[in-house]
Amino acid sequence: MTTAERVTAAGAVAAAILPREASPIEKALLTVELLALADADPRVIATAWDPWRCPTVLLPWLAWALSVDVWDPAWPEARKRKMIAASPMVHRLKGTRGAVRRALDAFDLDSTIVEWWEETPPSRRGTFRVEIIYADGGPVFDLATQIQAIEAVRSSKPKSRIFTTRATIPFAGPLGFHAHERTSLAWTVQPFQFTGETIGGQLFAGAITAGLLTHTINPKE
Known part of the structure; x- marks a missing residue:
């Protein structure tokens, strides 16, 4: 023709x-x-609504069609597909813990939801906490991912509930024991202000015989 x-x-x-x-x-x-x-290739039309088989170039439109709440064009393709696949169930369960759980799982983050009654002692009634755990091989201190995950929680949680977030890093290492004698001389000048820097390393437990001489100098008023 x-x-x-x-x-x-x-x-x-x-x-x-x-x-x-x-x-x-x-x-x-x-x-x-x-x-x-x-x-048009009918095989493409048949896969356009499938988040796992949809052509990559059409993923932003599929995300829009399925009302994905949080989207970043810079995400790797695998995360985009997971977010799209999770969106229908998140919207069906929106306002429940299950929706929050599915929204977090789409980010491939190891996370925990702690309800107010699970705290010791119990925290404010009706609140909950989201803990993002950064394990080995995870996106340690990836601020963009944290912000997007928090926004996903905010979009899927019950609107009346307040939540807080916490980022934790599990630490594992050798434990050493030793004992020695030590004499130290320490001077402290007030006022003192901690700058926020933290130095971490191996954990040691020991016993010492120490002679300490301490002087504290306060500013003259």
Whole structure:
């Protein structure tokens, strides 16, 4: 079939679909759309709504169609597909703990939801805490991921509930024991202010015999 014949055939279908008072421009636009659909691979159409088989270039549109609450074009493709796949169930369960759980799982983060009655002692009634745990190989201190995960929790939680977040890093290492004698001389000048820097390392437990001489100097008033 020649191009002219294809246009004529598509035009006839467009005229049959549209109402009689449709303008020529409306008929022309529908004709073009019909021609484009005729050239589309039906296998692509069949996978367009499948988050795992949808063509990569169409993922942003599929995310929009399925109302994904949090989206970042910079995400790796695997995360985009997980977020899209999780969205329908998140919306069905929105306002429940299950929705929050599924929204967090889509980020591939090791996380825990702690309800107010699970605290010791119990915290404020109706609140909960989200703990994001950074294990070996995880995105340690990935601020962008933290912000997006918190936004996903905010979008899926019950609107009346207040939550807090906490980022934790499990630490494992050798434990050493030793004992020695030590004499130390310490000077403390007030006022003292901690800058926030933390130095971590191996954990040692020991016993010492110490002689301590301590001087404290306070500013003259």
